Amino acid sequence: MVQEMIFGVAGGLGLFLFGMIQMSEGLKKAAGTKLKNILESMTKNRVVGCLVGAGITALIQSSSAATVMVVGFVNAGLLTLKQAISVIIGTNIGTTATAWLVSISGFEFKITTYALPAIAVGFGMQIFGRTRRVKNIGEIILGFGILFIGIDFMKGGFDGLEDSPGTQAFFVKIAKHPLLAILGGMVITMLIQSSSAAVASIQLLAMSKAFGPDWSVALNVSIPFILGSNIGTTITAQLAAFRANINARRAAWAHTMFNVIGALICVWFIGWISKLVRIIGPELTEETIGVSIAIAHTTIKVFEAVFFLPLTGVLEKIAVKIVREKPGDLVVRPTVLEKHLLATPELAMDQARREIVRMARTSKRAVRLAIEGLVEKDGRKLGMARTTEDVIDTLQYEITSYLAALSTKELSVQMSTELPVWLHTINDLERVGDHAVNIVEVAERKIEQKLSFSESAVVEAGQLKKEAEQMCDYIIKALEDNDIEAAKSALINEDNLNRMQIDFRRSHVQRMSEGVCSPETGLIFIDLVDNVEKVGDHLKNIAQGVIGGLQWDGFETITSRSPEQDIDED
Numbered sequence: 001m002v003q004e005m006i007f008g009v010a011g012g013l014g015l016f017l018f019g020m021i022q023m024s025e026g027l028k029k030a031a032g033t034k035l036k037n038i039l040e041s042m043t044k045n046r047v048v049g050c051l052v053g054a055g056i057t058a059l060i061q062s063s064s065a066a067t068v069m070v071v072g073f074v075n076a077g078l079l080t081l082k083q084a085i086s087v088i089i090g091t092n093i094g095t096t097a098t099a100w101l102v103s104i105s106g107f108e109f110k111i112t113t114y115a116l117p118a119i120a121v122g123f124g125m126q127i128f129g130r131t132r133r134v135k136n137i138g139e140i141i142l143g144f145g146i147l148f149i150g151i152d153f154m155k156g157g158f159d160g161l162e163d164s165p166g167t168q169a170f171f172v173k174i175a176k177h178p179l180l181a182i183l184g185g186m187v188i189t190m191l192i193q194s195s196s197a198a199v200a201s202i203q204l205l206a207m208s209k210a211f212g213p214d215w216s217v218a219l220n221v222s223i224p225f226i227l228g229s230n231i232g233t234t235i236t237a238q239l240a241a242f243r244a245n246i247n248a249r250r251a252a253w254a255h256t257m258f259n260v261i262g263a264l265i266c267v268w269f270i271g272w273i274s275k276l277v278r279i280i281g282p283e284l285t286e287e288t289i290g291v292s293i294a295i296a297h298t299t300i301k302v303f304e305a306v307f308f309l310p311l312t313g314v315l316e317k318i319a320v321k322i323v324r325e326k327p328g329d330l331v332v333r334p335t336v337l338e339k340h341l342l343a344t345p346e347l348a349m350d351q352a353r354r355e356i357v358r359m360a361r362t363s364k365r366a367v368r369l370a371i372e373g374l375v376e377k378d379g380r381k382l383g384m385a386r387t388t389e390d391v392i393d394t395l396q397y398e399i400t401s402y403l404a405a406l407s408t409k410e411l412s413v414q415m416s417t418e419l420p421v422w423l424h425t426i427n428d429l430e431r432v433g434d435h436a437v438n439i440v441e442v443a444e445r446k447i448e449q450k451l452s453f454s455e456s457a458v459v460e461a462g463q464l465k466k467e468a469e470q471m472c473d474y475i476i477k478a479l480e481d482n483d484i485e486a487a488k489s490a491l492i493n494e495d496n497l498n499r500m501q502i503d504f505r506r507s508h509v510q511r512m513s514e515g516v517c518s519p520e521t522g523l524i525f526i527d528l529v530d531n532v533e534k535v536g537d538h539l540k541n542i543a544q545g546v547i548g549g550l551q552w553d554g555f556e557t558i559t560s561r562s563p564e565q566d567i568d569e570d
Contacts, residue, residue: 008153011153012150012153014150015146015147015149015150015153018143018146018150019143019144019145019146019147019148019149019150022139022140022142022143022146022147026136026137026138026139026140026142026143046082046085046086046309046312047086047309048086049083049086049087049089049090050086050087050089050090050093050305050309051090052087052090053070053086053087053088053089053090053091053092053093053094054090054091054093054094055090055094056090056091056094057090057091057092057093057094057095057097058094058097067088067091067233067237067252067255070084070087070088070091070251071084071237071248071251071252074247074248074251080247081247081250081251081254081316081319081320082312082313082316084251084254085251085254085258085312085315085316085319086309086312088251088254088255088258089258089304089305089308089309089312090305092230092258092259092301092304092305093298093301093302093305095195095196095233095301096294096297096298096301100291100294100298114145114148115144115145115146115148115149116145116149117145118141118142118144118145118148119142119145119146119149120145121138121141121145122138122139122140122141122142122143122144122145123138123142124138125137125138125141125142126138126139126142178223178224178227178267178270179224179267181221181224181225181227181228182224182225182227182228182231182263182267183228184225184228185198185202185224185225185226185227185228185229185230185231185232186228186229186231186232187228187232188201188228188229188232189228189229189231189232189233189235190232190235195229195230195232195233198225198229198232199226199229199293199297202222202225202226202229202293203222203289203290203293203294204290206218206219206221206222206289206290206293207289207290215289215292216274216278218289219274219277219278219289219292219293219296220270220271220274222293222296223266223270223273223274223296223300224267224270226293226296226297226300227262227263227266227267227300228263230259230262230263230300231259231260231263233259234252234255234256234259234260237251237252237255237256238252238253238256246323249323250316250319250320250322250323251319253319253322253323254315254316254318254319257315257318257319257322258304258308258315261308262300262303262304262307262308265304265307266300266303266304273296273299273300274296276299277292277295277296277299278292280295281295337351337352337355337398337399337402338351339405342402342405342406342409343409345406345409345410345411345412345415346415348402348406348409349406349415349418352399352402352403352406352422353422353479355395355398355399355402356399356422356425356426356429356479357476357479357480358395359392359395359396359399359426359429360429360472360475360476360479360542361476362388362391362392362395362433363392363429363432363433363436363472364469364472364473364476365388366385366388366389366392366432366433366436366437367432367435367436367439367465367468367469367472367532367535368465368469369381369382369384369385369388369436370382370385370436370437370439370440370443371439371461371464371465371468371528371532372465373385373440373443374439374440374442374443374446374461374524374528375453375458375461375462375465377443377446377447377452379447382440382443382444385436385437385439385440386437386440388433388436389433389434389436389437392429392430392432392433393430393433395426396426396427396429396430399426400423400426403419403422403423403426406419407419421545421548424541424545425479425541425542425545428538428539428541428542429538429542431534431538432535432538432539435531435532435534435535435538436531436535438527438531439527439528439531439532442524442527442528442531445524446521446524449520451518451520451521451524452521453517453521453525454511454516454517454521456507456511456516457508457511457517457521457525460500460504460507460508460525461525461528463500464497464500464504464528464529464532465532467493467496467497467500467532467536468493468497468532468535468536470493471490471493471494471497471536471539472539474486474487474489474490474493474543475487475490475539475542475543478490478542478543478546479542479546482546483546484546484547486546487542487543487544487546487547488543488547490539490540490542490543491540491543491544491547493536493539494536494537494539494540494543497532497533497535497536498533498536500529500533501529501530501532501533504525504529505526505529508522508525508526508529509522
């Protein structure tokens with residue numbers, strides 16, 4: 001009996017989660033670009049943001065996935081923190097869609113009857129579909145069928161609980177201590193990483209009379225478990241934001257605050273929620289208890305959304321206080337590019353220069369993290385280097401757009417001649433970030449193949465890093481203070497990098513011939529050397545621009561070359 005129940009519930013839960021993932025992946029593939037565009041085009045209208053969050057979560061059947069997606073967009077600078085909070089509030093409403101799907105299986109119309117044909121049709125479309133769209137739709141249908149087969153197995157596993165007085169007494173006792181039920185729902189959701197699956201399990205337990213034959217008691221027991229599952233689901237967003245930038249971490253904390261505070265408020269009104277469900281819902285019976293729990297779940301989420309949506313600004317301020325900015329934290333968007341300053345071009349240009357300096361510091365960070373991650377085989381640093389390069393891309397777009405808007409104003413002759421040089425400087429800094437990502441990809445290959453540098457190779461990599469960092473420092477000083485001497489010092493660093501490229505290539509070939517390192521390791525080291533040398537080339541362009549007085553005719557440039565040409569020369 002116990003073994004059958006455990007196997008049925010565990011296997012059914014696995015199928016349920018697998019089906020949900022299949023549906024989610026199919027929907028993201030079928031409409032992924034549209035979903036991305038919807039989120040990217042979010043306005044400051046918090047109600048619209050909430051509705052979009054609810055709609056997307058209802059589609060992909062996972063508030064965790066939707067919240068992680070939102071955190072990712074904040075990390076990339078595509079959503080502001082305030083916009084993200086309104087979308088996250090909406091995802092909590094959208095997650096109730098799964099509870100309604102589960103409740104359908106409690107009626108005489110058994111949707112599980114059509115689960116097996118759905119699996120057959122979905123699988124057939126995936127295998128024999130000729131277009132990507134047909135295959136994606138097949139994946140959605142297949143996931144839908146598997147999800148309901150999982151529900152059927154879980155329901156079968158719970159069936160014997162109606163004859164277990166001990167189990168019923170346990171849950172009735174829990175109902176008298178809602179905080180224990182909240183804790184239980186929270187732990188279960190954290191373990192299985194899905195509030196939808198946790199709520200579905202609660203519905204199926206109630207349908208199976210595990211909470212006893214009194215349906216009012218069953219409803220009262222279910223509500224605190226639902227509140228706990230709402231808290232437990234926040235762990236996913238926290239994990240997603242663990243290595244993200246400061247605003248992404250703040251978005252994850254806003255999600256946590258929303259769910260925790262909402263649960264603590266609602267726990268005092270469990271009796272009222274239960275009465276409201278009995279008023280607006282059907283009569284409580286074995287067939288309708290699943291629907292009643294779905295109504296309770298939706299009621300809680302809608303109440304929380306109505307309560308918190310006007311307070312998005314407050315949540316934002318609290319999140320900012322909880323996650324304070326530390327030295328080294330990345331701020332994705334430019335902080336000083338004020339549009340109203342465009343009417344005063346001199347001030348606007350000064351603000352743009354400040355952001356370009358910040359972009360230079362960010363580029364230096366990307367290169368440093370990439371080289372350190374490669375030498376130390378540190379996946380965390382490599383991930384941070386990728387994130388940093390995303391910030392560089394965002395800065396490039398924002399500063400370039402600002403300078404383009406500035407170019408339409410009435411500018412002095414000097415500013416008109418400086419503007420193209422600044423634009424090329426921005427492009428060069430972005431290419432530095434690209435080469436940092438090239439180094440990250442080389443490092444990932446090194447880790448996958450379990451390769452290690454020899455001691456001499458580690459020393460040479462350290463010399464490359466030191467020279468590149470010093471050159472970055474000179475470039476930052478040159479840009480910040482219009483320091484021609486610093487720019488000239490950077491050119492010396494670039495000469496050193498060119499010489500290192502030749503010397504280190506030769507010495508590494510020697511190590512390979514002596515058997516000190518393998519050909520695979522040699523290729524990785526040479527890729528590192530070549531990418532760092534390319535970083536020097538792009539920084540050299542910037543130095544020459546400063547030395548030439550930011551005059552377009554005052555220096556040579558390689559920024560007109562394409563990335564493909566860079567790769568060919570490597």
